[in-house]
Amino acid sequence: MSTESNKIAGEGTGTPIIKIRNFDFAYGDSQALFNINMDINEKEVTAFIGPSGCGKSTFLRCFNRMNDLIDIARIKTGEIQISDVNIYDKEVDVIELRKHVGMVFQKSNPFPKSIYDNIAYGLRIQGVKKKVELDEVVERCLRSAALWDEVKDRLSESALGMSGGQQQRLCIARALAVQPKILLMDEPCSALDPIATAKVEELIHELKKDYTIVIVTHSMQQAARVSDRTAFFYLGKLIEYGQTDQIFMTPRDPQTEAYISGRFG
């Protein structure tokens, strides 16, 4: 059962913060996303799964308009509303949007600055200069990212001296510093070992209380562990979207079942 064109997946299951309506997206002539309709609920973890190239990362990067960086990327039809504002409206300031919608990337990308400067970056570019304020935010963010105890004695050292897992958590902490409402995570654990992965997952659990999290992942176990709701994408289409338990236990669509049971992807 594939999604019918105008049925909105996930509607009425909670308080939607992101609403996607009839969303078609293309790179030049090749269409990447087809007619997606879904609601993403506030303060929940939503996981996007699907085989490589199914468009889930592309879709995620539409939420903070990261695809603007690609010249040939364009939206054919439809809209994405965050807190009931169409983010592709001409009036919308993309800089404001990105402050509300933070992002953590697949490859951890701490800046080659000190740990402190990494966290403070988001505030400094907004013009915050007060040391007290910055100190306070740095500590709060590092605590939220469960990193404070590990790094509190070496805040002035380069962030590049940290381990891979710490770097990724630093990137999460950095994203938290600008106080976003939504946190997008693009395969945040794909380069991490199991222990570091477990820590990040634990962190996601913690962050759920305050933030809406959308996570793209290749690992179905991870999706099952961390998410409340899961969406399965295939070839640019939203195939199935529902409670994580339901998707993994009793998938309604044969394609979902085939993917989950490991027959393709």
Added chain:
Amino acid sequence: MTSTIETITSWTFRLATYFVILCAGYLFLDIAVNGSKAVFTTKAPFINVAFLTEKPQTLHVFEPKEIDAELKSSKAKIVSLKAESRNLGSGETEASSELATQIEALEKRIKALDIERKAGRLMYGDNDYRALTEEPSSEQYVYSNYAYSGGGIGPAIVGTCLLVAGSITIALILGILCAVFLSEYSRPGKTLQLIRLSVLNLSGVPSIVFGLFGFGMFVLFFDWGVSLLAGWFTLAIMALPVIIAASEESMRAIPKGFREGSLALGASKWTTIRTNVLPYAMPGILTSSIMGVARVAGETAPIMFTAAFALRDQLPWEGLKQPTDFFFQGVMALPYHIYVVSSKIPQNEYTRNMQYGAAFVFLLIVGFFALSSIILRIQVRKKYKW
């Protein structure tokens, strides 16, 4: 068999390398050894300050007439004796050895005379010469003069430093602006490729063409005259292709993640470039720029028509009617000075010091720039490492 071929090939590479090192080494040593005679002295402070600071002057030489005449005749005699000895048959060993002893004696005499001549001669720079109340009598002395061979190369050093500093500033500003546009703002496509290709091709244009361009554009069309400003722009434009290409390259080498990470935090594009791209690209940009300008600063052709004077009495800050005149005055410059002293005056013991000294000082200046660019790169690299 294969091992023989291996040995031969490896030795070919080795010898070629040795050959290059040998040539370069000879060149530098020759200039350093001969040049240091002009630059250094045996007495404290061991540096010939006058040579580095004074203006070029004509050297007036008075050589003792008698000694000079005897030297000339002895030299002529040696030549005739040598010709005679060549004309002797192979059997006349006695006569030939007789001639050889004569030549030897004459050569000894010449050496002695030469020392005497050096002790007895009088040398004056322009100032001293003019200050003389009475010229040495022409009955006792033979007079000769050599342009540029007295005094020092002070104005040329100052001029070169000014030219380099100005053109580096202009080239850096223009180069970084272009590189930021090419690497961050432009859309990839045929036009961009074309722009990049033409910028690269500019670096292959002969320097004399840049000189003529600068002459036509800045000196004549903008009516700046032969001036510092025209020289700055000509040199900067000549260095730009290298600087743009290298700067763009260093900016492209910055991982995409830094840009995305910064943008995702709500930074504008320019903020991202300013805080998260340019600082990390700076080591590469600075090194290439300084090296690029140091290379063009050594060119004579571009400044020949645009900025350089063969001789100027005043230092650039002397005799200015208004401050802006500073930019519209020609200066002396080392490369052009070297060209002038090596091609326009005879080479002999009186001029050699100046010729080698100027080349040596210039070598030191260029070496200083290269060294400082390396140090700068290491320093900045330490600060921003990823």
